[in-house]
Amino acid sequence: MIEVRNLSKHFSHEGRRIAALDDVSLQVAAGEIYGIIGRSGAGKSTLIRCLNLLERPDSGTVKLGEQELTALPEGELQLRRQRIGMVFQHFNLLRSRTVAGNVRFPLELAGGLTPAQMDARVDELLQLVGLADHKEKRPSQLSGGQKQRVGIARALANHPDLLLCDEATSALDPETTDSILALLADINRQLNLTIVLITHDMRVIRQLCDHVSVMDHGKVVEKGSVLDVFLQPQHAVTRSLLAETGFGQGERVDAWRARIGVPLLKLTFVGEPTLSPVLDKVGRETGLRVNLLSGTLSEIRDTPCGQLLVGVVASDVELPALPEIFAREGVRCEVLA
């Protein structure tokens, strides 16, 4: 669906050249939700703006399907953009228009519909985002979550095949964030719409995304399926972004080892084993007794999964035999002796 190749973009700031994007490449499959995460200043905002060329890269190409966006003349690019929806952190609604007027706006830009058809489409979209009762209100009369729903309805108006979300939930409280994420997941399923989102919040990635790229200083430092990145993070930046979620906390191992002085096991559960009494079962079979040190059990998108760090207090079998025993139960075990 999207193929980004060797994208670079520099800004000059007070005479210095700063790389906002440094040779970034990534692929997004049709129908998936792709997350790009990084701290502020990592370049993710520039990257998503390069996907619809609101920002022109210095070099590199962006392909959408078979069409090379970066090679399109301005007029054709404007036409193509009508079918790339974009949702913004600060909503960016027209204050001079009502809710219905805002959703109608992209239809007016595209042309080709009669006023009655536009009205019908607006009603349909407001129904979809649950704002049918607020049609005639002004944006200033809406809550943040409602404003973002208008933003989403507006972005969907011209039947886009790609939806870009620029920190769409960063200005919202946690509860509203959940409802907006649920709406996006719904839209992704219902319309089979490809979504690319940027965020600094790992929760958003965990709840919504299939694949993720982690950005730091204009580079993609890690990418992969969300499960892999959460459970086996490779890069320090990823681990630090994961800190608040409880996943992937490898660097704490040394601290634990020093403190309790016994061998440690890192157990990773994905799917069914997460919900089974695996530790208990293995304990009975092998006399393994463990001391639970840290861990998290959660869901990534809809897959239950978890990661536990345990200290081995006693075991009837040799430690190197444990990974295989756990593997039989579908649990990945690493011995950190």
Next chain:
Amino acid sequence: MSGFDPSLLLTVDWPEIGTATLDTLTMLGVSLLFTIVFGLPLGVLLYISAPGQLRARPRLYAVMSFLVNVLRSLPFVILLIVLIPLTLLLVGTSIGVAGAIVPLVVGAIPFFGRLVENVLREVDRGVIEASQSMGAKLPQIVFKVLLPEAMPGLIGAATVTAVALVGYTAMSGVIGGGGLGDLAIRYGYQRFQTEVMIVTVALLLVLVQALQSAGDALVRRCRFG
């Protein structure tokens, strides 16, 4: 001017005051109309051509900006005289109400244009970016986003310009432009008829107040939500 006798107000030539009021209103109305017709596009052009804006043309912007500054720095009295040949060419006379309108418009266009430019700069960049992301063309951005979003500010700018024009009309007496200001200068100042001065100044005050209130009411009506 010592000791003003209120009974002198009875001796004021009211029909002449009436004519002068009408002249002022005519000059104001016609010149405000032309100022908006020419000044609004000028302001939009200044805004979109400024460096870093939608259609950045730094050199064109620099030239326009310089001309605007030149016209704004000329005292209006000088402009009145400098423009006499142009006025003759455009309206066939350089005196009276008709003769005053050309310099009024020429003086007010750069003033209003600059105000429009500043008002447009206050429009949220994010909203413009959003419309670009939806594939809006430049004319669509101007007419569907910039102008509607800036409407309260634009009405405010028109109000300030109208009040400034009232001040300019007073000076147009220099070229026999007529109107209340002219009356105030000729009778009140040059002939020491304080009563005429008081009446005209009061009328001008009422006019300015009325313009400001009307402008404020319009802004309130179209403020969003």
